[in-house]
Amino acid sequence: MAARLTDKQKKKIIADYVQLGSYNATAKVNGVSLNTVKKIVQGNADIAEMCNQKKDENTADILAYMDSQKGVVCEIIGKGLAALNDPEKLAEASPAQITTALGTLIDKFTANTEHRQEIHPLLRDMYESRK
Structure with a gap:
């Protein structure tokens, strides 16, 4: 018979599921079956939703900080x-x-698509000036 999961392990499974968004990935990370993850997450849907809301709040906080x-x-x-x-x-x-x-x-400059067309003439000019 398989060992019972502790409350701490169950909470980690819920948190991992919220982060990963996949029953299968969560099962692999935690070394449990996909059905175990489903049972735990579905049995604690309110906790999973609270974790998801917290994740969204943290993301918004980080974006606001970066903007500031x-x-x-x-x-x-x-x-x-x-x-x-x-x-020098x-x-x-x-x-x-x-x-x-x-x-x-x-x-980094060409990651922005509007600058891709600009970079080629710049490189050509740099090359020409070095001749």
């Missing part, structure tokens, strides 16, 4: 870009460091 920090983030990005564009620092940097920085900037 936009100015600081933009200032840090500006300083970082200025440091990356400093001729560029002269001291290895080619690997420069290409890594360029690759990261290009990846």
Whole structure:
């Protein structure tokens, strides 16, 4: 006969289900059967709903905090870009460091679809100016 689950294990299963959104994934993480997860979650639907609401509240709080920090983030990005564009620092940097920085900037810049068309002429111009 299988061992009974403790209240702590059942709560973890409910929390994992709320996070993962899948009976199967939750069962694998907790080493129990899919039916065990279903039984626990469906038997505690009110707790699962409260966990889901808390997850949504936490997400909203994090997004609000990130929005409140936009100015600081933009200032840090500006300083970082200025440091990356400093001729003395560029002269001291290895080619690997420069290409890594360029690759990261290009990846992030082109992640925004409206900038994808802009980046190609910029790279061509950079290449042409280095000839």
